[in-house]
Each structure stands twice: as C-alpha cells, then as structure tokens.
Amino acid sequence: MLDKRIVDLRLDHLEDVKAKNVKEPFEKQYKYGALLGSGGFGSVFGGHRISDGQQVAIKQISRDRVQQWARLSGEANMVPMEIALLLSLGGGSGSVPGHQGIIRMLDWFEVQGQGYLIVFEKPQHCQDLFDFITERGALEEPIAQRFLKQVIKALQFCHSRGIVHRDIKDENILVDTRTGDIKIIDFGSGALLKDSIYTDFEGTRVYSPPEWILNQRYNAHPLTVWSLGVLLFDMVCGDIPFERDEDIIQATPGFTKRISKECQSLIRWCLAYRPEDRPTIEQILLHTWMMENSEDIGDLQGESNIKPSL
Template identity: 45%
Template sequence: MTGVIGKKKRWRRHPAPPLKPRSPAVIGCERAAAGPEPPLSRPKERTPGDARPGAVEGRSGAVPGPGPSADSRVSPAGKAQHGLKEQYRVGSLLGRGGFGSVFAATRLSDGAPVAIKRVPRNRVRHWDQLPDGTSAPLEIVLLHKVSTGFPGVAQLLEWLELPNDIIMVLERPERCQDLWHFIRARGFLSEEVARELFRQVLEAVQHCTSCGVLHRDIKPGNILVDLATGQAKLIDFGCGTYLQDTAYTHFAGTPSYSPPEWTHFGWYYGKPATIWSLGILLHQMVCGEHPFRKGQNISWDHQLLLPERLSQECQDLIRRCLTMLDVDRPSLEDLFCDPWMQDIHLP
C-alpha cells in the first residue's frame, strides 16, 4: 500500500477509481464457529512502549485516492473521532449484526454517499499486516487486496483505528438494495435478470480468487444492486480469509449456506464450498426461496425439486452446483461456460 502516511495516528486511504455510487458494507456473518485459518492472532505491534498489544490512540490509514484528501496532522483518538465528524455527516443505520454496525453517511467535501462501518475492537479476532507493515484487522487487509477499482467488489476508501472501535469508510450507491430485498420485492427473478446478476457475482468471485481471497459468506444479503445502473457488488468481507488449496477445518459464514461436507465431516475446500453457496444463491434468485428448509440436515440421497417453469438449462446448473460430493461440483470456469450462462438452449 504505497503512499501510506508515515505516522500511526492518521487516516489510511485506499486507492480506487473516482467515487461513484457504491455499496454499503452490510454486517457480516450470522455465525462464525471459528475465524479464518491464518492468522490466528494479531501481529505484535511495532510501536515500542505499548502497555498491551494493540494499545493505540487513534491509528488510521490512507493512500491517495478518491477518499477525503490526505491530512498530514497527527490525530490522537479524540481528535481523530472529531475529524470523522468533520468529514462525514452520519445518517441512518443500514445494518447491524454480531460484528458491528453500518451507517449511511455523506462526505461533506463533495456530498458523495458513503457507508461507515463501525466494528468494536474487542470483536476483531484476526489481524494481519498490510504491505507497508501496518497491523490491521484481517477484513481490512483482505479489502485492501480486492479494492483495486474492480466494480463488482465494495471499495474500501479509508479506515481508522480508535481505542474501542475500527471504522471503515466504503462506497455506497445513492439508490441501492441488497439482493435479498431485491428478490423479495419481486417474488423471484426472471431467468434473464438472474443470469445478468449471477454473471456479475461470478466475476466478483473470480476477482477475489485471483487476489487470493475467499469471501466465505456469499448470500443475497451480501450482494448489493445499484438500482440506477444494475451493477451488482459483493460486500462484507468480515468472514473472509486467504484462499488456500488445503482443506479448512474452521467455519466462518452463514450456517444455512455451508456445504454438506462441513456439516457431515467438519472440513471443506474453499472453491467447492463457494460453488455450493452460489448454487443456493441462484436458486434463491429464480425460485424466491432457499432450497433447503431451515435446520434441514441435507441427506446424501436428497432430491432437489425445482419449478417446471424453469428452463432445463437453469435446473441443470442449480443441480450441478448443489451436488453433494464436492469433487463433482463444477469449477468457477465451468460456470462461465455453462449453456445457461451463455443463454444456449440444448435440444
């Protein structure tokens, strides 16, 4: 993260394209049985004299970009919090969960809409280092990796560490709706609308994969739809971790989207587990409901019943994604080439 202001007690801004209406980062996982595999603890603070690990006054980060202009002042916690109020007008609550709260806000310098996510520091279990060596919550490190101007992922504009809270400022579209409410308002989506949104989600997942990031909580509530442009955006990396080739033995995410190998055996591989959650997502798009009843223990011989109104290609794709054996599920590349994604109708 080149260009980071040297002193610890400053905003840290992340590079991104000129600010357009983007997504609020809604609150993360319903439950995390355990956090990401690596790292398991916060790296040791590099500042000498701290009374305890992580004892800071008002640490923050910024790189030159579309966020508020860099401020070279050293900001202790009180001044940093006051500076936040000077730069943003905080509005209504957008979401609240076990990991914090998200508020709509307006950047006072130009009136741009943003989302401000506030996470209590004592709920941040996993820390890592940014490229410049700065210790930061893992969610911020992951966002730094994927916030490269790609339109299908929420962009982190800046962040601030206070004694009791971590503050993240993210993009937010002026007119937006998460996919869960988008579907609910319509009952279900036509295959044409679902195909376009699903393709955008696949592109976002592919981008994260190329950055070495596993989201782990793909669901309608974590996908934002810009109602003005139709752009879908993957948000909330609070359950994310690094992508690895070996099996994960800890789960973080929403239980009803966890794959059967986790439920039955206590392990899962990142890519097949993602395909399983994408299958549930597609089912919710075109059917308007989750394919499995809440609390249902999916059996190995389960039969997935789908509406006859769905094309055979759409039904086939959903069933392929929701195959019980993870090795039999398609890859992300397979999904892009699937006949339904190409709008090809087989004889």
C-alpha cells in the first residue's frame, strides 16, 4: 500500500507561490505529440504550445501513483510533491528564479478524476546521459569532469532551495550535444531537504548507498554524494559499478577502464562505505581531479566544440 504523505510546504521562497488557476484548459493551450517514455510514474509525451509552437514535454501522473502530496501556502487543494518542488525551483509563471542546470516546468494541470499533467521545456539537440554513454562508450575524463561539475552546481541550487533530488543517475540528466550543457530532470523522487534521517526512498536501487540497503535509513547529503560516485564511475567506465545488493554493501568498485589515479581516488571517496567518510559536494569540487584544467574537451557528436568548463 502506498504511503501517501501530506507535507505542508513552508519554504520562505514559496510564500508567494500559489497553485495556478488555469483559465484555459490544457487542450486549448497544448497539443500532444509522440510518446517519449513511460514507467511507474506514468508517461511522458512530446508536444507543442499552440500559441507559439514551442516544443514541450508533457508528463502524465496518475493520481493513484502519487506517493507524496504537498499543501501550498495559502491554497486548500493539495498537489503532488513533484509539482511543489518544481515551483520552488523556478517553474511555472511565478517570480522564483530558476537554474540553467535544472529542467524548467512551464505549466501544470489537474485533470479531473484522473491525475496531473506537467508541462516542461524540451531543449533541442538533447539526449539523456544514459543514451549518450550507450552510444559513445566510456567518456573522456575532461568531459566527465565538466558534466559532474554542472550536476553538482545544479544540486547546490536545489539544496539552497531546501530540496533534495534523491534520484541522480544518467537517465535523469539531459546533455545538449552541441554545447555540453546539462539539465537535471525528474523530481518525482524528490523531497524537502532535512538534517534528520530519511526512512523512505523512491529512487533507483543500484544508485542507493549501503546504509539504505542494510537499514532502510540514510541522510540526504551522504546519499547524494554516493549517487555522484556511481554517476562518475558510470561516465568514465561506461557502466555503473554495482548491480547487486551484495556489491553495494561491499562498496569496492572494480575499475574496468584505465582511468587516472586522481579520478579513481574521487570515486572511492564518494563510495566510502560509511556515510561520515564521504566528502561533501563542496569537497568534491575542491578535489585534485576536479581542479584539473579542461579548457578543450573536443566535441560531443561531431556538431561543434563544447564550451570551456565554467
């Protein structure tokens, strides 16, 4: 049975954010396109905005699949936590500023008796990092470094807004194949950031840390750092380090590619068995490997050179 928790959202920067009373129904504003993907959360379709033809992605969420609800300040109706988190990250038409490394929600709708539709920007020339690695193979270290820096800076923004993503993985990162810029997507497993222990987890098991596998308990920051270690390994080796619970508990990645000692050092630090032995995300940015210069990292798909790391 689903644990359908209700959270009163009381973030300072959301004081002026209210549920949007849409004057025109979804059908008057947007048109569906092809199915892009589906899963336990629902389905995602392409589409476009009728007024200007802007390409969008439309996520359908069934009401009975929503596991966390939020009550926005000043509003009686509850909304899925994902919508509330996206609003706090600059989604919708509010005045909250967003971040270039996080996908932007353009609009959302409640479909009476069914569920919710979330409309996102749909960046052009993008593919998710899973497909990017599948097509290209293990990434050169400077490219992996650039991607990881951007992911961390986007996560720092999330944390500054009181939000933890909880499902950082290659499938939830979009890569612009022209510029090398990334965007984090899918906040369906996200939650409000807190210092205390979490006892629920809706992310991806093979990216989860030993403390969750063993005790179903974790803290937000060590969980995030562990997933970044899995992600970095995935990028430079071409696949994730652990497939089974037993492997996660061992916390000993076996490097399948020839990568630098500095990169191995950072991965092992992030994948430390004990949460208290892992770095903070700020310490990751200061690691020797992350400080290496990567001004020219070539092109991604033969289209153009991607910009120097910021």
